[in-house]
Amino acid sequence: MVSRVIPVDTFDLVIFGGTGDLARRKILPGLFRRFAAGQMPEAAQVIGAARSDMDVTEYRSMIRDALKEFSDKAEQGDDVIDGFLEHIDYAQVDAQGDDGWDALREKLRDGVVRAFYFSVAPFLFGDIAERLKTRGLSDDQSRIVVEKPFGRDLETARSLNRTLATFFDEGQIYRIDHYLGKETVQNLMAVRFGNILFEPLWNSQFIDHVQITVAETVGVGGRGSYYDKSGAMRDMVQNHLMQLLCLIAMEPPARFEPDAVRDEKLKVIRALEPVAPNEVVRGQYEGAEGENYVDHAEDPRSTTESFVAMKVQVANWRWQGTPFYLRTGKKLRSRVSEIVVRFREPPHSIFGKDAGGRANELAIRLQPDEGMDLRVTIKEPGPGGMRLVDVPLDMTFAEALGPDAEEVPDAYERLIMDVIRGNQTLFMRGDEVEAAWAWTDPIIANWEEAKVRPAKYDSGTSGPEASLELLHRDGRRWRDIRT
Numbered sequence: 001m002v003s004r005v006i007p008v009d010t011f012d013l014v015i016f017g018g019t020g021d022l023a024r025r026k027i028l029p030g031l032f033r034r035f036a037a038g039q040m041p042e043a044a045q046v047i048g049a050a051r052s053d054m055d056v057t058e059y060r061s062m063i064r065d066a067l068k069e070f071s072d073k074a075e076q077g078d079d080v081i082d083g084f085l086e087h088i089d090y091a092q093v094d095a096q097g098d099d100g101w102d103a104l105r106e107k108l109r110d111g112v113v114r115a116f117y118f119s120v121a122p123f124l125f126g127d128i129a130e131r132l133k134t135r136g137l138s139d140d141q142s143r144i145v146v147e148k149p150f151g152r153d154l155e156t157a158r159s160l161n162r163t164l165a166t167f168f169d170e171g172q173i174y175r176i177d178h179y180l181g182k183e184t185v186q187n188l189m190a191v192r193f194g195n196i197l198f199e200p201l202w203n204s205q206f207i208d209h210v211q212i213t214v215a216e217t218v219g220v221g222g223r224g225s226y227y228d229k230s231g232a233m234r235d236m237v238q239n240h241l242m243q244l245l246c247l248i249a250m251e252p253p254a255r256f257e258p259d260a261v262r263d264e265k266l267k268v269i270r271a272l273e274p275v276a277p278n279e280v281v282r283g284q285y286e287g288a289e290g291e292n293y294v295d296h297a298e299d300p301r302s303t304t305e306s307f308v309a310m311k312v313q314v315a316n317w318r319w320q321g322t323p324f325y326l327r328t329g330k331k332l333r334s335r336v337s338e339i340v341v342r343f344r345e346p347p348h349s350i351f352g353k354d355a356g357g358r359a360n361e362l363a364i365r366l367q368p369d370e371g372m373d374l375r376v377t378i379k380e381p382g383p384g385g386m387r388l389v390d391v392p393l394d395m396t397f398a399e400a401l402g403p404d405a406e407e408v409p410d411a412y413e414r415l416i417m418d419v420i421r422g423n424q425t426l427f428m429r430g431d432e433v434e435a436a437w438a439w440t441d442p443i444i445a446n447w448e449e450a451k452v453r454p455a456k457y458d459s460g461t462s463g464p465e466a467s468l469e470l471l472h473r474d475g476r477r478w479r480d481i482r483t
Contacts, residue, residue: 018048181411
């Protein structure tokens with residue numbers, strides 16, 4: 001069944017794991033921002049569900065504290081928060097047992113959209129999905145939202161997809177990747193497919209290479225136990241970076257509709273060439289005492305990577321000969337998420353060798369300061385001949401759209417409202433997830449079989465030296481992550 005996109009007069013949203021970190025930091029503050037913007041239906045209901053023994057008054061008090069800590073909209077005052085909290089309810093539920101499910105069902109209303117957000121560990125997905133179905137909490141128009149990780153390899157991803165499919169149709173399952181909710185990511189599609197300027201040039205004839213960087217300044221910190229079982233490849237490359245690559249490389253869909261867009265993304269994943277061992281770099285940060293990766297890992301001899309860089313080829317007519325370079329890591333110099341499209345140099349320079357070669361560059365910034373800039377070549381002002389220099393045509397969204405423009409929504413609040421509206425465009429389909437794991441698994445298996453240890457890199461740098469060499473041997477270089 002394909003879920004219809006229907007007007008939403010109201011909804012019931014149940015957040016399993018409603019007392020957890022994700023709910024407090026992202027989900028509920030995101031909903032609060034929509035409420036403060038006047039975009040939450042007056043009769044909407046949000047129900048936190050968890051094992052914690054508390055009543056609705058205690059739960060609302062917890063949410064009030066979370067909003068004041070994590071939402072910039074909380075400065076609007078207690079009256080606005082009070083209004084939002086009137087929409088909040090709570091149910092004590094045992095996800096793997098029988099307690100609480102009947103009471104939760106009684107809180108749900110007939111004739112409204114029902115959405116269930118699984119903000120819990122993946123091993124609970126099947127238990128919750130089964131109880132929603134067998135205990136009559138879900139109907140044909142209900143939606144479930146599942147957070148990553150969607151398995152840890154192809155086998156477990158297939159198993160999870162089969163489990164969810166036992167109780168819900170694919171059109172009811174929303175696999176959320178918050179990177180796809182970012183304003184700049186969606187603007188990427190608008191830039192590509194809404195402007196004649198770029199799409200004719202969007203191929204290997206005119207693009208030299210593409211760089212995708214997601215760099216973080218923080219380490220694994222308190223997530224060491226989880227991260228040590230995952231690593232950068234599973235935690236970031238297989239999902240976030242893969243999705244960004246797909247949006248850059250995909251063919252124009254026939255329509256801007258969920259399955260049309262996801263069909264084209266799937267074609268990209270299936271066209272990815274296997275990555276040779278010498279085209280991928282693993283790294284693990286180190287620094288002062290207490291700042292080494294292994295200080296937070298379960299095993300002090302851990303070989304889990306906190307950094308990955310790789311050269312990826314898309315084997316189709318559009319991209320043959322144009323490599324995609326991906327990198328992501330923790331404890332790097334700057335917090336930067338960006339996509340850089342480097343165009344080829346003009347085939348012939350009329351200005352002579354002293355003018356210098358130049359290539360246009362489109363940089364799409366996902367964070368911080370969402371926006372994009374296009375570097376073009378002009379003559380350097382002043383006498384002394386034809387000296388060329390690059391200058392940026394910058395569009396930072398907050399500046400370009402002005403103070404009267406609608407505030408750019410957070411990724412989570414946008415995606416949650418898409419769930420309510422029944423729009424799956426920015427969510428991953430089950431076959432996408434499996435195809436991504438089918439490509440990723442051999443890379444991880446090669447590391448494990450060869451017992452490849454990650455290269456050490458100093459905290460606050462741009463990563464291992466080998467990641468620089470990955471581009472240098474192709475006559476290219478990474479864009480500086482400090483820019």
